[in-house]
Every structure is written in structure tokens, then in C-alpha cells.
Amino acid sequence: MDSDSDSAASHVSSTPPRIPNPKPFPRSQHKRKSTPKSQPFPSPPPSSGDPSINSLHGLPLKIHRSSSSDHHRSTSFSTLFKARRPAFDPSDLQSIVDLSPPKKPTLPERVDPSKLHRNWIPSSAPPELPQKRLRFSSEGNFVRLNINGYGRRYSFKNGRKGKKPLRFRKRSGKPRTKSAGENEIEMGCLEEEEEESCLGDSQMQGRSSGLDSGRFEEAIVAAREDPSEVNLLELLRLVYGHSSFRDGQLEAIQKVVAGESTMLVLPTGAGKSLCYQLPALILPGVTLVVSPLVALMVDQLKHLPSVIPGGLLSSNQTNEEASATLDKLREGKIKVLFVSPERFLNEGFLSVFGSTIISFVAVDEAHCISEWSHNFRPSYLRLRASILRAKLNVKCMLAMTATATSKTLQEIMRALEIPAVNLIQTCQIRDNIQLFVISSGNRLKDLLMLMKSSSLVDKQSVIIYCKFQVETDMVTKYLCDNNILAKGYHSSLPARDRNRIQELFCSNKIRVVVATVAFGMGLDKSDVDLVIHYSLPESLEEYVQKTGRAGRDGRLSFCHLLLDDLTYYKLRSLLYSDGVDEYAINKLLCEIFSDGIVQDGHASSLVKESASRKFDMKEEVLLTILTQLELGDVQYLHLLPQLNVTCTLYFHKTPPDLLSKKDILIATIMKKSETKQGYFVFDIPTVANTVGITPTDLLNKLKNLKLLGN
Numbered sequence: 001m002d003s004d005s006d007s008a009a010s011h012v013s014s015t016p017p018r019i020p021n022p023k024p025f026p027r028s029q030h031k032r033k034s035t036p037k038s039q040p041f042p043s044p045p046p047s048s049g050d051p052s053i054n055s056l057h058g059l060p061l062k063i064h065r066s067s068s069s070d071h072h073r074s075t076s077f078s079t080l081f082k083a084r085r086p087a088f089d090p091s092d093l094q095s096i097v098d099l100s101p102p103k104k105p106t107l108p109e110r111v112d113p114s115k116l117h118r119n120w121i122p123s124s125a126p127p128e129l130p131q132k133r134l135r136f137s138s139e140g141n142f143v144r145l146n147i148n149g150y151g152r153r154y155s156f157k158n159g160r161k162g163k164k165p166l167r168f169r170k171r172s173g174k175p176r177t178k179s180a181g182e183n184e185i186e187m188g189c190l191e192e193e194e195e196e197s198c199l200g201d202s203q204m205q206g207r208s209s210g211l212d213s214g215r216f217e218e219a220i221v222a223a224r225e226d227p228s229e230v231n232l233l234e235l236l237r238l239v240y241g242h243s244s245f246r247d248g249q250l251e252a253i254q255k256v257v258a259g260e261s262t263m264l265v266l267p268t269g270a271g272k273s274l275c276y277q278l279p280a281l282i283l284p285g286v287t288l289v290v291s292p293l294v295a296l297m298v299d300q301l302k303h304l305p306s307v308i309p310g311g312l313l314s315s316n317q318t319n320e321e322a323s324a325t326l327d328k329l330r331e332g333k334i335k336v337l338f339v340s341p342e343r344f345l346n347e348g349f350l351s352v353f354g355s356t357i358i359s360f361v362a363v364d365e366a367h368c369i370s371e372w373s374h375n376f377r378p379s380y381l382r383l384r385a386s387i388l389r390a391k392l393n394v395k396c397m398l399a400m401t402a403t404a405t406s407k408t409l410q411e412i413m414r415a416l417e418i419p420a421v422n423l424i425q426t427c428q429i430r431d432n433i434q435l436f437v438i439s440s441g442n443r444l445k446d447l448l449m450l451m452k453s454s455s456l457v458d459k460q461s462v463i464i465y466c467k468f469q470v471e472t473d474m475v476t477k478y479l480c481d482n483n484i485l486a487k488g489y490h491s492s493l494p495a496r497d498r499n500r501i502q503e504l505f506c507s508n509k510i511r512v513v514v515a516t517v518a519f520g521m522g523l524d525k526s527d528v529d530l531v532i533h534y535s536l537p538e539s540l541e542e543y544v545q546k547t548g549r550a551g552r553d554g555r556l557s558f559c560h561l562l563l564d565d566l567t568y569y570k571l572r573s574l575l576y577s578d579g580v581d582e583y584a585i586n587k588l589l590c591e592i593f594s595d596g597i598v599q600d601g602h603a604s605s606l607v608k609e610s611a612s613r614k615f616d617m618k619e620e621v622l623l624t625i626l627t628q629l630e631l632g633d634v635q636y637l638h639l640l641p642q643l644n645v646t647c648t649l650y651f652h653k654t655p656p657d658l659l660s661k662k663d664i665l666i667a668t669i670m671k672k673s674e675t676k677q678g679y680f681v682f683d684i685p686t687v688a689n690t691v692g693i694t695p696t697d698l699l700n701k702l703k704n705l706k707l708l709g710n
């Protein structure tokens, strides 16, 4: 029997609310003033997984009805199920139904396994890993990658593969100092892995890195007992080879080691990673690092010092890869676990930790928590101190961001219950950057004049930011026509071209790149000496982030902004186009509650793409509203992880008529299915509700039938 779920839908189920019989929604309560800035999802690539189980995305929502007496009709979303390729969290479905044989991580050819680094990412990772924070989808919304869960699959193991190509090296003014651990780790961590499990955390780390394990262990114990500057410096030297802390690092590390939740705002490239890595090493247990992008997680995992074994759980992993990570976690072989925020929707994931101690949760790109930030992400709403405490017994949180307004900071700190005194913030604009604004009537002409001006003509590394892709093409051509060689860069270019441009720029073979916001995330270049904003950035945070790409080597650098009325009004109108009105929200709420999508104790589904069209609101907005309905003062529903809603079955062995006599599930499927060329196509929540089981149980049962060869 093959199953192929192929509909984009969301999952809704009802369980008793926290407060019984909550009042109906007063109109004013649901009004939203603004919505997250985002753009439509790009088309996902064709599925490369098990063809028998193709799936589509939907909001994996489990909605809980507030009162059983309120529902009128059962779920009826069949008209909403439209076939689209996967943009869901495949790990959730795969964990249930993917029966393909476990894929063993393959070692790269001609690589001596004994020379692999602990954090090596095996060859199932793309040969050309995206640079840190590279935007994969439509520009302007880097949070999208994880929501959809598409992209290439990575296999995540604790090991590092030889030397990285130039483009993947970490940005730094100076060449990155190799820690003692890194040097040693190249010499055979795999051989030692078998024995490691019986060693303690620090023994294991010290030993596998080849450090003097006694000294290393002593340094950890000393820092744990007394996180003084001296003790932490000793550890810093031993692990990273650095001789001093940068601004904000010591304070942040001390607070986290002391178990105090902390808000850390440091500019990009200032060394935030170290602020969770050292405490993770010092404290017993596992540290969870929540990160919004798979590419970011992969990058951070790769850059973990070898003495900090890491792991990763992402939507791009196969079932086997995720299981391997979980096994390591259970065996105590992971100190830092990178997870996407969507994981916190999944009760299965939360239960994995069981008796595992979580030392603290580090929230990277913490501004995604705030609806007022430049990159709000609904799934980050789930990262609340109260939830983390209740579900994972975590008491300490470290929120990290490079740019946040005070309003955003307030929201983050409120959500994570970080006391005001624990805000550590250094200046977000470097002293060596000079900022200029030029009021312009003709931006093209002014740009050319600027580029040819005596003060800027010798600048060696220049980024010109445009708002729209078409502008980048036009500006690039104009500059080239005027004897300034430039390359355009935007997210619609093929990934290979983008990587190539970034690589050539990083190696100073291209002087000028004209780019949209897609260029720069994870850009590993310290000597950018001129950033020009051809178009106004959308927000101050975006401006700070982009200008922060200049002058990282400490040399005097320049940032110019061309300001013109036309762009200002255009951007302002686009800002309003992101809004959603009360009418649309009420329509959605009526559909969910009054029209009876939700039945008590039942899972129901909402197809996110079609619902988004129907209610004229972006998918992120839809998800935000549903998340608020769950996490608000009254729990009206319970969201489930994204799930494929439509399933297609084919019976190989036993005829379905025969099976249905023995199995009520098959009987129900036959009753509720449409048949297409011998395939049975049905709605998972509808069948699950009819039989009285959860969608997960249903998929498990199908999996068993498949195992039996049916």
C-alpha cells in the first residue's frame, strides 16, 4: 500500500479550553493594526523524498473548540484541498510514514574518517552550503525557509569536513584563530566516539578534542563554581584561543552561567555565538539554540568549537537523521542542540527531553518574537518563558539579536521574562562608519556622481542596495554603461550565480555589487568600505543591519543613502498593503468557530494557501492569529504541527474490500475517499475524526499496513 498525501492544509482539533466556555469574540478584540512584513512563498521544489509519501503543506493546526455547545457543523474543507508540492514540515509526516530504508551518512571520497571533525556535516549536505543567513526564498523575508521546510536535505552529524572553501569561511577582520581543540580534532574523533559515552561531559569534550583533559576539566569546573573573569578567560583561551572578551560578552556569559535570563544586543559579527557556547560548555545538560533558518543552524553547527558537540533538528532532515540526533541527545553526546521554533509546536519533540536537563534556551534572532520587528515570525510567539518553563522546565533564557528597536526589545523581554537590568546592549553602529543622507531628484545620476567622486572612487569593496530586483538590474546596467563594473544580485538569480557573485566579491574579484536585501546575510567580508542605499530601507533596523556590513575591519567606511520622494511614497504605500482588516479577521473567526471547523476533541484542518486567498491575508498573518487564539488569555484552540491533509492510498497486496472487512479504518477510508485510477484519496482529519483516532494514529496505522506489505 502506498500513501501519498498531497494537499495543502492545516490541522485543527479541539480539546477543552483552559477556561471553559469563553465569551464569544468581541469584535474589537480581534482587530489587528499591523501584520508581519512578508512576501508570498516561492514555489517549493519537487519532492525528492519517498514517492509513495508525497505531502503538502498546511498549517499543522490543532484547534480546540472553546465550548462544545458552540459548534454547528463538522469540518468540511475538501474544496480547499488543492494539490501543491511540499512546503510543510516533512519531518512530522516522515516520522510517521516514511518507510524508506535508513540512509547511512556517506563519507566524502578520499577523506580519512579519522580526520573528520566532530561537527562534520556529511555528504548529504549540499556541496555548496549557503552562506550564513543567506536568504533562500523571496527576498525580504528570511524567515520563510523553515516554515515551508523545503530546500535541500542536510544530514547533521557532529563532524567537520576538512577545510572549507573560501566562501564559507567565517567573516573576520583577522584570519580566524584556530582553537587548540580544532587543531586536535582533525585527528580522529570518530575513533574515540565509541568510548565517549561512558565518560562525563567534560571528560568527553576534553578527550575528543585532544586538549589536556585534566586542565580543560579543571577550567570548566572552576568557571562553573566561580564564573569570574579570570576563570572564564582561561576557558576562552583554551577553547577558542582568544585572549580577551569583546564588549558585552563577559557580562552576558556570567549572567547566563548564573542562571539569569539575559537580553543581548550586539552588532552582527560582534561575537554573540560565544555568549551561548561558553555557558553551554560550562553548565551541565543540553543547551537549546532556537534559530530561524536551517542555513543559519548548519553554519552555527559547523562553527561550534570541537569541544562542544552539537546537533540539529530541522524540518529538512529525514526521519533517520532526526532519529540519529535524538539518539545522540539521549546518550548525552550533544551539548548544543539547534532547533527551529516550529519544533515547539510538536509535543513529540517536547517530550523527547524527558529527564534531559536543559541548561538554558538561547534564542537567536530574537527580534522575530516581536510583531513590531523587521522579521516577525509567528512560530517565535511560542517562545515564551511560561511555555518553556512548563514544557521543558527551562528557567534561563538568552535572547540575542543584532538590531531591535526599544519596542521590539520590550516585547522580547516581556515574552521571555527577562528583567530590565539584564539587558546588555552595545552601540549598534560602529564608530568607524560615517553616515550620509543625500536628498536626490535623480538617483541614477547622483549615484554615478557619488561613485566617481574623489572621496569614494578608490573604495575597494562596495555594496549598493536597491529595494526591487528590477532596480538592481537597471542600476547595474547603468553603472556598467558608465565604466563602473558591477554585478547585480537578487534572490531570483540561480543559487549558483548568487554563490559565485558572493564568492568573487569576498575574494575582491568583484568591486561593486548592486543587490537587494537578499545580499548580505552571513556575508563573510570584513573590508566592505562603502555601502550605498539606492532605495530607502523599510525600517531603521534594516538600515542599521545593512550599514553594519561596512567597516567590520575597523577601517573608516562610508554609508550613503539616496533619499527621494517617489521611493518614500512608494514604500509607504507598500507598508499599508501589508495590513489586514477587522472584516477579514471576523470572517476567519466565523469560519473557524461559528461554521464549525472545530469540534470538541477533534482535529480539523485549515488549508493555509487557500485560506490565505479566501480571507485575503498572508499565511503568516493566518498563523499569527491562530497562534494568538491558542496562546492568548483564553485558549480557544490548540495548534498541531503542519501536516499533510490529503492522503492517497494504493493497495498492493490485499484488495481493499477484503481489508475493510477486517479493519474499520480501511472501511472508513473507502467510504470517505474519492477514487482516482485505483487510488483512494481522502482527507486525513475527516477519516481520523470518524474513526475516533488522532491523525497521527491514523498515519501510524497506515504505516503498519505498509510494513505488512499491503
Ligand SMILES: Nc1ncnc2c1ncn2[C@@H]1O[C@H](COP(=O)(O)OP(=O)(O)OP(=O)(O)O)[C@@H](O)[C@H]1O
Binding pocket: 170, 171, 172, 176, 242, 243, 244, 245, 246, 249, 266, 267, 268, 269, 270, 271, 272, 273, 274, 402, 522
Ligand atoms: N572575544 C573574541 N575575540 C576574538 N574574536 C572573537 C571573539 N568573540 C568572537 N570572535 C570572532 O568574531 C567572529 C564573529 O563571531 P560570531 O559569528 O559569533 O558573531 P555574531 O555576533 O554571532 O554575528 P552574526 O550576527 O553575524 O551572527 C567569529 O569569527 C568569532 O571567532
